Structures are given as C-alpha cells and as structure tokens.
Amino acid sequence: MASFPFLLQVHSGHNQVELSYNGQHLEFDAPDHNETKQSSGCLPCGPSPSSTVNRTIRTVDILNIVLQEQLNIAVCVPKAGPRSESALEVFQFQVKDQTQAAQWQANVLSHVYKDVKRSKHFKVLVNPFGGQGHAKRLWEHITEPLIKAAGCTYDITYTTHRYHAKEIARDLNILQYDAVVCVSGDGVVHEVINGLMERSDAIIAHKLPIGAIPGGSGNALSFSLLGEDHGAHVGNATLGVIKGRAMPVDLCSVTQGNERFFSFALQSFGLIADVDLGTEHMRWMGEARFTVSAVGKLLSQATTGCELAYIPVETSIKRIHEQYNEARQRPVVWADQTQDELDTNHTSIIDKFGRATDSLRQEDGWVVENDDYVTVVGAKMPWISKSTVTNPAALPNDGCIDLLVFSKNMGRIAGLAIMIGVETGEHVFHKDVRYMKVKAFRVSPKASSGFISMDGEHTPYQPYQVEAHRGLISVLSIEGRYARSMKQ
Numbered sequence: 001m002a003s004f005p006f007l008l009q010v011h012s013g014h015n016q017v018e019l020s021y022n023g024q025h026l027e028f029d030a031p032d033h034n035e036t037k038q039s040s041g042c043l044p045c046g047p048s049p050s051s052t053v054n055r056t057i058r059t060v061d062i063l064n065i066v067l068q069e070q071l072n073i074a075v076c077v078p079k080a081g082p083r084s085e086s087a088l089e090v091f092q093f094q095v096k097d098q099t100q101a102a103q104w105q106a107n108v109l110s111h112v113y114k115d116v117k118r119s120k121h122f123k124v125l126v127n128p129f130g131g132q133g134h135a136k137r138l139w140e141h142i143t144e145p146l147i148k149a150a151g152c153t154y155d156i157t158y159t160t161h162r163y164h165a166k167e168i169a170r171d172l173n174i175l176q177y178d179a180v181v182c183v184s185g186d187g188v189v190h191e192v193i194n195g196l197m198e199r200s201d202a203i204i205a206h207k208l209p210i211g212a213i214p215g216g217s218g219n220a221l222s223f224s225l226l227g228e229d230h231g232a233h234v235g236n237a238t239l240g241v242i243k244g245r246a247m248p249v250d251l252c253s254v255t256q257g258n259e260r261f262f263s264f265a266l267q268s269f270g271l272i273a274d275v276d277l278g279t280e281h282m283r284w285m286g287e288a289r290f291t292v293s294a295v296g297k298l299l300s301q302a303t304t305g306c307e308l309a310y311i312p313v314e315t316s317i318k319r320i321h322e323q324y325n326e327a328r329q330r331p332v333v334w335a336d337q338t339q340d341e342l343d344t345n346h347t348s349i350i351d352k353f354g355r356a357t358d359s360l361r362q363e364d365g366w367v368v369e370n371d372d373y374v375t376v377v378g379a380k381m382p383w384i385s386k387s388t389v390t391n392p393a394a395l396p397n398d399g400c401i402d403l404l405v406f407s408k409n410m411g412r413i414a415g416l417a418i419m420i421g422v423e424t425g426e427h428v429f430h431k432d433v434r435y436m437k438v439k440a441f442r443v444s445p446k447a448s449s450g451f452i453s454m455d456g457e458h459t460p461y462q463p464y465q466v467e468a469h470r471g472l473i474s475v476l477s478i479e480g481r482y483a484r485s486m487k488q
Helices: 098-112 135-149 164-171 186-197 220-226 234-243 271-277 280-285 288-300 317-329 412-422
Strands: 006-012 015-021 025-031 052-058 062-067 071-077 087-093 121-126 153-158 179-184 210-214 245-256 259-263 266-270 304-314 367-379 401-407 433-445 452-454 457-459 464-477
Touching: 006 087, 006 098, 015 098, 052 071, 062 098, 062 135, 071 234, 087 135, 121 135, 121 164, 135 153, 135 179, 135 210, 135 234, 164 179, 164 186, 179 186, 186 210, 186 220, 186 259, 210 220, 210 234, 220 234, 220 464, 234 464, 266 271, 266 304, 271 288, 271 367, 271 452, 288 412, 304 317, 317 433, 367 433, 401 464
Parallel strands: 121 153, 121 179, 179 210, 210 464
Antiparallel strands: 006 015, 015 025, 025 052, 062 071, 071 087, 245 259, 245 464, 266 367, 266 452, 304 367, 304 433, 367 401, 401 433, 433 464, 452 457
16 A cells, blocks of 8 residues: 555646545545535535635545545534534545546545445344434434445334344344444344344354444443443444444343343343333433432432342452553454354353352352342443443453442432432442442342333343353444543
8 A cells, every 4th residue: 555645636626626645634625615605525516616625534534435427525524512413525526537546545445444344234223213203313314324425235124113123133134234233222222132142043143243323212332332422423323333343242141030131231220220111201301311310219218128149350449440441551352353152162151150040159259238229230331321321430341240239328418429420420439339340140129019120121020130241242333442431
C-alpha cells in the first residue's frame, strides 16, 4: 500500500478539490451550505457555490467510496448535542483519471475497513413495539440508509409476538449471515441468544455475532458499548454494526427448577426487579419510569427476604476498582483470538456448580447468608439503561458475575445518596452497598410472590442459580471493550 497521505485531485462543479486521507481523517474543501442551499459537493441540486469550507471526516465515519462515472463518498456525519442523531451525507466529485481514482479508492477503503469485513450481510430483527413504538421509524430513517450506503445487505423481519425472535434465531440458516442485528431493547437480544443456544448446532451458532441498535426502553447492551453520551444514538450504534468486529462476551446460565436458560445482561431480585417489571404501566414515560419508581421504592424502605449464596472471587471494592483499571490497560482481545467451552470435544454447556435444585457443595467455596435485602443484582454489563450504571466494574469477558447487594436498614438519606450515585456508578463505594466479583450465585426467596427479572424478562418467583461462562457469545464492537464506567 502507498504511504500516507493518500491524495487525489478531483473537481466539485467548477472547483478543483484535493482529497487527502492521512489514516485518521479524510480532508477536503466542500461547498459552504451556510452560504447557499445549492450544492454540487453533495447530492447535485444546482451550480456550485463559490464559498467553501474545509471538511474533516473521521475514518470511522467513512461508510463507502463508490467509483462509477463520479466518485461518491458516503459518510455518517455526527451531529452536535446529546439528542441529535448522526445523518448520512454523500459527497460527489468528478474525476479525470479513472485509474488513479480507482487506486485511491482501494487504498482508502482497505484502511477504513482494516481487519473488518466489508459489505456484511445481516439478519435484521425489528421490534415495531419497542421504544414506545419508535423502533420501526429509527430503522427506516437512520439505520437502514446507513447500512445501504455502506454497501451492506440484509434480510429483515418485524417481530409480531413474544419469543418470535427466539424462534427465528433457533431456525435461522446462520451460514448465510455475518451477524444478527436487533433494532429493539434488550428483550429481543435475550431471545436471540436463547434461540441460538437451543440449537442442535449451538457449537457453531453461538459464534454468530449480535449487533445492537437501541430501539427499546431498556438498552443495556448499547449503553455498555457506547457509554452514557452515545448509548442512545442510533447512528453511532449503526456504525458499530457496520464497522464492528466480534468481541467475546460472557454469558450466564440460569437454572430454575427443571428449566435452564441464558442471561446476557442482568439478573435482579428486590428493588431493581420491582422497578424493571413493576412499571410496565409506566412505559409511556420511557426510561424515566425506572428513576421515578426507584426513588419511590427507596423512600418506602422496602426490603425482600432471601437466602443468598455466592462463590466469591473478589469482595474488596478497592481491589475490584484497581483490577478494572488494570483491565482497561490490557490489549483488546477479539472473538477470533479466543476459545470458549463449546467445541467439537465439548458440545454442551456444563454448569460446574450445579443447579438451583442441587445442594450446595462446600468444596466449591459457597458463602451463604440469610437476610432481608433492598436488592440483589447480578450483571455482566455496567449500564442497564441511561443514567443507570448499576454494576460499573462489569467487564465483557472476565469470567465473573458482578454481584451488587443493597443492605437493609440503609435509611432514606443513604438510599437517596445511593440512588444519585447509580447515575455514575459511584454508589458502589457507599458503606451500605456491597459489590463483589463472583463465579456463581443463588437466590432463594422467602416470600411466595414478587418479581425476578432476567434481562428485563419476567421469571418465575422461585429459587434461581446463575453461573458465568466465559466468552460464550460475541457482539459487534469497534472498540473491543465496554465504555469506561468507573473513574480512574
């Protein structure tokens, strides 16, 4: 490949323009749309204005470069402001030397898509009822145009009923697709994972990457990948699907009675489950329903009794914080560089620590408590929704569950302080909060009724056991790690 910068002389209308790509940015002079609404630097609609402005396009935002009669450069343009969405923009230029232009195109694209497959083929699942009914509009107005501009193709299904996504994933011809893309909240992702894990060819199927486009009221995966400021940005999430590589992510097996299924985000009991599942009638409020309900629950001082058992790996929040920062310094590991416990010699997932109905084995190192708790939350992701960083030290593939326990008798003032801390993850340093890394945990409720939530899904109110399985699935990510969720 030629050395940087890659230069190409082109024309925009009557103006000569130099395209310069330096490995980080593409730079050129484009018509200034503040001077006139006419443009030939983007989609043609009249003569070129004389005023120009320098444009700098980040590598990650370059979707495609197509050379036909003209040179078309499709980019995803970030918009300013936390509520503003990215937009597709196409710049058109005239070229004199087709051979030189073709070489420039090849050089730039080979760098833009370095280590990433171009022109992916997706299976897209859209929940038209997700996000107060906005998921379909988000797909049609933001995600679909960006995917098409990038030269990607897709088959799309709009889900019509509960477990529809699970049925599709279970029967999908996975060899036809590069990833399953969920335009929804976390519920459809949960269904897809369980559908893949139920297949007879789960050895192969579990490696099919999953892409997340935030289209629901709870978008834990999107926020964990993109962070507080960008987790709700559909354009950024779409870029992550187009430009992302398969990142290994731990999966949790959950056993209840004779049933076993899988959880990718969180397993909650007490307050967090009540807030998640007991606010269905408040869905019209969007993500705000979680905050409003949580404040009310904390002020009421409600607790729930259970037997809590866990196998600790680390119980010191100071050491967990140190380990988190150490992990952030280590090189990224991608799915194609790792092995998990499913292979030709191990065709099924084994729960090393038994099931919820089994007696606890002392040699496994279980710690058992009987008490009342405000909440008990196991998680594999730091965010559960916007401004709700319940498990800030959660890492995608450390083989541990992050277990969060709110003590009883914390008091209203402490409860409100903890609630404020949840917005940034600082609550884990509060004296009334315990935060642990564990291999597995079991919750056995004392009451006869209540809420238990697995990835936001209703689960029977009976004892359950959760165990982490390292790097068992993969999600599409540009960074190869979750967004920073703990301060240094």
